Amino acid sequence: MNLPMSKAELRARLEQIGVRPSKMLGQNFLLDPNLAKAIVAGLDPQPGDHLVEVGPGMGALTTHILDSPARRITLIERDHRLAAELRERHAAEIESGRLEIRQGDGAKTDLLSLHGHGPVKMVGNLPYSASTAIISHFTAAFSPASRLVLMVQREVAERLAAAPGHKDYAALTVQLGRRWSVRKLRIVPPDVFWPRPAVESAVIEVSKRPVEGLPNCDPEGFSALVRQGFSSRRKQLRSLLQLPDGAWEEWASAKGHPLTARAEDLPVDDWADLALHVTPEGHDHPCEMCDVVDSEDRVTGSKLRSEVHVNNLTHRAVHLWIFNGRGELFLQKRSPWKINHPDQWCSSAAGHVDAGETYEAAGHREMREEIGTDCPLVKFWKTGASEETGYEFVEYLVGRCDGPFRFAPGEVETGAFFPVDQIRGWIKRSPEEFTPLFKMVAAKFLNETERLIKMAPVS
Numbered sequence: 167m168n169l170p171m172s173k174a175e176l177r178a179r180l181e182q183i184g185v186r187p188s189k190m191l192g193q194n195f196l197l198d199p200n201l202a203k204a205i206v207a208g209l210d211p212q213p214g215d216h217l218v219e220v221g222p223g224m225g226a227l228t229t230h231i232l233d234s235p236a237r238r239i240t241l242i243e244r245d246h247r248l249a250a251e252l253r254e255r256h257a258a259e260i261e262s263g264r265l266e267i268r269q270g271d272g273a274k275t276d277l278l279s280l281h282g283h284g285p286v287k288m289v290g291n292l293p294y295s296a297s298t299a300i301i302s303h304f305t306a307a308f309s310p311a312s313r314l315v316l317m318v319q320r321e322v323a324e325r326l327a328a329a330p331g332h333k334d335y336a337a338l339t340v341q342l343g344r345r346w347s348v349r350k351l352r353i354v355p356p357d358v359f360w361p362r363p364a365v366e367s368a369v370i371e372v373s374k375r376p377v378e379g380l381p382n383c384d385p386e387g388f389s390a391l392v393r394q395g396f397s398s399r400r401k402q403l404r405s406l407l408q409l410p411d412g413a414w415e416e417w418a419s420a421k422g423h424p425l426t427a428r429a430e431d432l433p434v435d436d437w438a439d440l441a442l443h444v445t446p447e448g449h450d451h452p453c454e455m456c457d458v459v460d461s462e463d464r465v466t467g468s469k470l471r472s473e474v475h476v477n478n479l480t481h482r483a484v485h486l487w488i489f490n491g492r493g494e495l496f497l498q499k500r501s502p503w504k505i506n507h508p509d510q511w512c513s514s515a516a517g518h519v520d521a522g523e524t525y526e527a528a529g530h531r532e533m534r535e536e537i538g539t540d541c542p543l544v545k546f547w548k549t550g551a552s553e554e555t556g557y558e559f560v561e562y563l564v565g566r567c568d569g570p571f572r573f574a575p576g577e578v579e580t581g582a583f584f585p586v587d588q589i590r591g592w593i594k595r596s597p598e599e600f601t602p603l604f605k606m607v608a609a610k611f612l613n614e615t616e617r618l619i620k621m622a623p624v625s
Contacts, residue, residue, distance in 0.1 A: 173197050173360055176224055183251050187361050191245055192293020194359040196226040196317070201358060205369055206230040208315040208351065209287045213237060214596075216283040218311070220272035220290035220300055223248055225255070227289060232259060238283045241267045242275050273299035277309050278582055282592030286310040291317040294363070298322060298338060305346050305372065307385065307580040314372040315351075323350050323368035335430045337396035341389060343434035347375050377502040381438040384575035388441040395429040395437070402426050409444055417443045455521040456481045461551070463559045468521040480551045482519035483558040484528045485512075485607070486543065489619050490568045494583035498537065500601070501579045506556070507601040509579065518558075525561040533565075537581065538572030541565040542623035547611070555603060562607065566622040586615050 171179065176195055180186070187193040196202055206227055211217060211234035222228045222241045231239055239259075243249040249269035259265035268275065273296055280286055288304050288311045297318045304311045318326075326348040328334035342348065354367040395403055404414045404425055417440055418425055423432065432440070454471040458479045474481050488496040496514040500507055517532040519525055529543050543563040551559045573581060584592075590612050593600055600608075611618065 171224060171226075176360065179224065179251070183247055185245070185247050188245070190295075192221075192295050193223065193245070194291075194361060194363045195223050196291050196358060197360055198358040199226070199229075201354065201369075202226045203230045205291075205315055205317065206234060206289060208369070208371060209234075209289055209313060211236045211287065212285075214284045216240065216280070216286045216310075218242065218280060218286055218288045218304075220275075220288065220304075221292055222252060223291065225252060227291060228252070228256075231289070232256070232265070236284075237264070239265045240280065241265070242272045243267065243269060244271055245269075272296070273303045275303070277303070277306070278584065279588075281310045281584070282588055282595065284596060285312055287312065288314045289316065294319040294322075294365075301326075301342070301372065305342060308582060312374050315369065316372065317354065317367050317369050320353060320366040320368045323348075323370050326370060326372075330433045331430055333430075337392050337429075340392045340396075340432075340434050340437050342372075344380075344385070344388060344438055345375055346372050348372050377508075379435075381435060381442045382501075382503040382576045383438045383441040384445050386575075387445045388438055391441050391444065392429075392437055395432075399429055402428055403432075413444055454518065456518050457521045457523075459551075459559065463551075471518060478557050480557050480559070482525065482528075483517065483556075483560045484519055484525050484532060485516040485560055485562050485603070486514045486529055486533055487546075487562065487564045487611075487618065488514035488533075488537075488541070488567050489564070489615070489622060490566070490583050492583070493615065493619055494585050495589060495615065496537075496567075496569075496571075496581060496583050497589065498573070498581035499579045501576050503576055510601045511599055512601045512604050513562075513607075514581075526563065529561075529563045536574045536578050538574070539567055539569060541567035541625045544621055544623055546618055546621055547607070549607075554606065560603070562611075564618045564622045566619065566624065586612055 209217065213235045215236045216238040217231050217234065217236040218240045219227055219231055220242045222243050228241060241252060243252060246269050249267055253260060253267050256265055292300055304314060325334045325336055325338055326342060327350050328339050349371045351369040351371055354369060356362045356366060394407055398406060407414060415425060418427060421436060455468050456471050456474050457465045458467045458469050458474065458481055460466050469479060497511050498514060499511050500509060502509045515532045515536040517528065519528040526543060530540055534540050543565045545561055546564045547562040549555050549560045551557050571581065593605060593608060597605060
């Protein structure tokens with residue numbers, strides 16, 4: 167069992183390694199072992215979890231994290247002297263491969279490398295000056311975190327958890343609240359830290375919101391609208407927001423808001439609804455026409471996409487594998503609003519072949535629509551239609567492109583290039599994070615990526 171340090175032991179060890187607590191780095195070390203234990207318990211660590219601690223300092227929380235059943239643990243410490251001390255103290259856990267210690271800024275840590283080691287839960291006694299930047303980083307669309315339990319300045323906690331109409335309700339509240347819920351767990355007095363801070367702290371829980379009932383708006387348009395709306399809190403939104411003529415009046419009347427409403431009057435979901443009203447974005451397109459085909463992939467007619475799915479009619483689809491110049495494969499994470507396989511990782515781009523369209527033409531269209539770019543493509547495989555493929559003949563196309571990419575709202579949540587070895591291990595450890603069709607094709611072709619890259623046309 168890992169034992170916490172007393173205040174005397176903490177001060178002696180800091181003096182030994184030449185560290186004087188830095189205000190600039192927000193170094194206020196937690197002394198209360200019961201509080202530390204309760205914070206870690208708030209994560210509800212499970213055997214398959216990947217626990218990430220930002221700002222471990224001298225290990226008050228780390229002690230309890232190491233005693234948890236988590237499969238993998240990553241510590242991110244900005245002070246190189248404290249990172250070195252942690253490496254020395256926990257050398258055995260590092261040697262076992264369960265623990266990794268990174269020296270760096272938690273607000274800039276490499277999120278890509280955190281994927282693939284199990285469900286990520288993040289914990290930390292965050293420095294006051296950097297807490298909002300770290301929270302924003304770990305709640306971004308590409309972050310693998312699903313739950314955060316954090317010690318922050320009480321003022322920050324009040325702002326993040328504020329209700330509409332409260333003086334603390336701000337752009338930060340709304341931006342975070344679109345996909346996350348924030349709950350204050352407890353207020354923490356200054357005397358449980360050394361050195362003693364001048365203000366109170368608070369422990370908060372930040373967890374993903376279910377998407378059922380949430381407006382499916384363009385996240386970039388939403389963020390821009392919220393920033394604009396809170397740019398001058400005293401002004402009414404009808405004069406502050408640059409909306410098309412009549413858009414504010416139409417929306418406010420339909421939602422029951424006075425035309426004189428200000429930014430702090432609108433609940434989070436109404437901000438999302440307003441963004442959707444101004445820049446409508448959908449997901450899945452039941453009015454699309456798809457070719458219906460026979461067992462030999464010969465066209466027998468055309469039906470609405472919704473009819474095709476409801477009646478399990480045989481049709482066509484295309485999937486793309488896009489590699490970059492380093493031989494990494496681009497994966498997309500499907501939008502949580504998708505009807506089929508929401509929030510799961512999949513091929514670079516994918517979609518149905520429209521009526522009268524070829525597989526290759528569909529591949530280029532889907533690439534442009536879903537990830538905002540295009541490149542030459544060539545076929546590398548085709549599956550037969552079956553229950554496993556969703557009654558689709560699926561043609562696989564490969565290409566080479568370094569981006570940049572722009573994700574279609576409501577279709578793609580996020581995406582990135584991943585090393586093939588990382589994808590292979592990720593599927594093995596967390597198969598539930600991938601679509602069934604991607605896992606089937608990955609099992610066949612991830613070991614042949616060099617051949618696929620050579621096949622891909624050069625733009």
